Amino acid sequence: MQRSHPVWFCLCFLVALVSVGVYATPWEQIQAPSNQSPQAIGSYANGCLAGGNPLPLQGEGYQVLRSERTRYYGHPNAIRFVQSLAQQAKRELNSVILIGDLSLPQGGRFSTGHSSHQTGLDIDVWLRLTEARLSTQQLANPTPLSVVDIDRYQLVKPRWESRHFELIKMAASDEQVARIFVHPVIKQTLCRSEQSNERAWLRKVRPWWGHHYHMHVRLKCPPGSVVCQSQAEPPQGDGCGAELASWKPQPKPNLAKVTVAKAKKKRVKVMPEQCLTLLQTRHL
Ligand SMILES: [Zn+2]
Numbered sequence: 001m002q003r004s005h006p007v008w009f010c011l012c013f014l015v016a017l018v019s020v021g022v023y024a025t026p027w028e029q030i031q032a033p034s035n036q037s038p039q040a041i042g043s044y045a046n047g048c049l050a051g052g053n054p055l056p057l058q059g060e061g062y063q064v065l066r067s068e069r070t071r072y073y074g075h076p077n078a079i080r081f082v083q084s085l086a087q088q089a090k091r092e093l094n095s096v097i098l099i100g101d102l103s104l105p106q107g108g109r110f111s112t113g114h115s116s117h118q119t120g121l122d123i124d125v126w127l128r129l130t131e132a133r134l135s136t137q138q139l140a141n142p143t144p145l146s147v148v149d150i151d152r153y154q155l156v157k158p159r160w161e162s163r164h165f166e167l168i169k170m171a172a173s174d175e176q177v178a179r180i181f182v183h184p185v186i187k188q189t190l191c192r193s194e195q196s197n198e199r200a201w202l203r204k205v206r207p208w209w210g211h212h213y214h215m216h217v218r219l220k221c222p223p224g225s226v227v228c229q230s231q232a233e234p235p236q237g238d239g240c241g242a243e244l245a246s247w248k249p250q251p252k253p254n255l256a257k258v259t260v261a262k263a264k265k266k267r268v269k270v271m272p273e274q275c276l277t278l279l280q281t282r283h284l
Helices: 006-019 076-093 136-140 162-172 184-193 200-204 255-265 273-280
Strands: 039-043 046-050 062-064 097-099 122-126 177-182 205-207 214-219
Touching (some): 046 273, 076 162, 162 177, 162 200, 177 184, 177 200, 184 200
Antiparallel strands (some): 097 122, 122 214, 177 214
16 A cells, blocks of 8 residues: 655644644633632733623523634623623614624633633624524524625625614613724714714724624723723724724735834733633633
């Protein structure tokens, strides 16, 4: 029999490594929350979660996507927030909301996707609104509904509903919410759609790339979480003017140089001590 080529051997070895999850972060190997009082620790993109709660997979007005990834844990405030937003959306918008990532059982870094969601205070709510509940199979492999034509930098009007406006406003009006990230085109749409003088909620809605098929809700540090690091408040005003306009892509001839300059500035993050302790005492 012919011996297999060394390249094939290496490839197979790599595939095997990936399939057993060697590249997962240590946080992804933790199956349950710690048995402590609830604490969001550190910053949204460099922290962890003690005493987290699971979002119940069955609940009124919402469904949980891709639950096999166990990213449905959060600080109790986040769990209550989702439950009450879902109940209000069901009552007022006749919609079931689809919940994407919250945090891992003890927070920390994901190996794929975003770098935040580490402290149990970030929640992704999809913009695909449904009246009927999805099947188990659809929840495990959901189809996103983007409301933005990225290349043209414009809204996909047939997909945008007034319910999207209402849902984002509903979430932003909650006192516990610090920020909501949406694609700049969505923010622009919200700015134009708000007909009343009630524009304070728009200050919390922040433009950010991605976020064209989901909104990312970020809660404030809960009062009892003494080592939770807040972000500075968003700039004054509704954020609908020059700042928003600056997001519109412009041709950048010197892009390569800019990228090199930025790469040099990147700093290594040091994990908060309390998170290191959680990792050392984890029960797999
Ligand atoms: Zn997110």
